[in-house]
Amino acid sequence: DAKTTQPTSMDCAEGRAANLPCNHSTISGNEYVYWYRQIHSQGPQYIIHGLKNNETNEMASLIITEDRKSSTLILPHATLRDTAVYYCIVRVALGSSNTGKLIFGQGTTLQVKP
Amino acid sequence: DAGVTQSPTHLIKTRGQQVTLRCSPKSGHDTVSWYQQALGQGPQFIFQYYEEEERQRGNFPDRFSGHQFPNYSSELNVNALLLGDSALYLCASSLAQGVISVTQYFGPGTRLTVL
Numbered sequence: 042d043a044k045t046t047q048p049t050s051m052d053c054a055e056g057r058a059a060n061l062p063c064n065h066s067t068i069s070g071n072e073y074v075y076w077y078r079q080i081h082s083q084g085p086q087y088i089i090h091g092l093k094n095n096e097t098n099e100m101a102s103l104i105i106t107e108d109r110k111s112s113t114l115i116l117p118h119a120t121l122r123d124t125a126v127y128y129c130i131v132r133v134a135l136g137s138s139n140t141g142k143l144i145f146g147q148g149t150t151l152q153v154k155p
Numbered sequence: 156d157a158g159v160t161q162s163p164t165h166l167i168k169t170r171g172q173q174v175t176l177r178c179s180p181k182s183g184h185d186t187v188s189w190y191q192q193a194l195g196q197g198p199q200f201i202f203q204y205y206e207e208e209e210r211q212r213g214n215f216p217d218r219f220s221g222h223q224f225p226n227y228s229s230e231l232n233v234n235a236l237l238l239g240d241s242a243l244y245l246c247a248s249s250l251a252q253g254v255i256s257v258t259q260y261f262g263p264g265t266r267l268t269v270l
Contacts, residue, residue, distance in 0.1 A: 075258075084159070084245050084261035085198065128197060142188065142211060143247075143259060145197030 045129045050150040053123075059116040061149050063129030066110040073132050074105060075143070076114045078125040085128065085145075088114065119153045126150050159248050159262035167268045168236050176231040176265045180248030186210075187229040188259060189221060190245040198245055204229050205251050233267075241269045 046064040053059040065074065073092050077085040089096055089103045091112075096103045102115040116123055128148040160179045168174050180187050186205045190198035200213040204223035223229045227248075233240055243266050247259035 077261075082243070082264075082266075084247075084263045087258055087260055090258065142200035142203065142213060143190075143198070144200070145190075147197060 044144075045131055045146055047127075047129050047146065047149045049147065050152065052152050052154055053116075053119045055121060055153055055155050056118055059119040059123065059151060059153070061114040061116075061127050061129075061151065062111065063114070064111045065129070065131045068109050068131050069133075071133060074103065074109075074112050075130040075132050076101070076103065077128045077130065077143075077145075078123075079128070079148070080122075080125045088127075090132075119151075121153050121155065124151060124153045159246055159260055161244075161246050161262040161265050163265060164263070165266045165268075167270065169270050170236055170238060172236050172269075173232065173234045174236060174267060176233075176244050176246075176267070178229045178231070178246030178248075178262060180227050180229070180246075181260050184248035184250050184260075185227050186249045186251045187223060187227065188247045188249070189229070189231045190247065190261075191215070192243040192245060192264070194242070201231070236269045238269050241267060243267075 073090050075090040076088040079085045089098055089101050091103045091105055105112045126148040128145050130143050159181050162177045188203040189201040191201055192198040201215050202212040203210050207223045218234045220232045243264045245264045246262045249259045
C-alpha cells in the first residue's frame, strides 16, 4: 500500500471551510484514497473515499488531483465538533489479495476555533 | 441499524494475565478486523477474520489470537500480557464481496490497561 504524508496539525475558524491536504505520490492505479477521523478516545469514523473522481457526501468533499498524487478533504462549514485527528489512507482496491488492513499514519490534528 | 459494538469498555489487567475482548459487527457485515492503538499513535492492524478464519495478519506475536463465530461476532485474545499491551483495541466491520472487503466501520474500542 502506498504511503501518505499529511501536515501534523492545522487550525480552522468555526464556520469556515477546512481544507486538509494529503500527499500520496506513490499511489497505484488500483488504490483508493480513504479518509477517517478520530475524535479523542473514540473509534475512527469513516468520512469518504474515492478513486479518481471527486466525491461528495453529507460530511465532506474529496478532491483528487488528475495525476492522483495528492488529495484534499474539504469540510465546507467546520464546527467545533469537527475537532479531531484526520487520517488519509491509501488502500488497495477490489480484486487484490491484500484487501484487509488499513495502514494509519499520524494523521492531521484539526483544531476548529471559535 | 446497530453499529459496531465492543465490550468491555474498559479493562484493567496485570502482567502475565490473559484477556478476551469482544466485538459485534454492524448489521449485515460479515468481516471483522482488529486494531491496536497505543497512546498518541495511529491504529495498527492486528488481523482480520472472514468466514470464521483468519484471513490476514499484521506484525503481532502469536500471543494475539482471535476467533469469529457463525453469527460474525469476534473475540480478540491476548495471552501473557505485557505492559506494552496497554492500548485502545478497536474492532472494525465490513462486508466482504467474494474475497473483497470494502469500507470498514469502527466500534468505540476497549481501553486495556496492563499494570
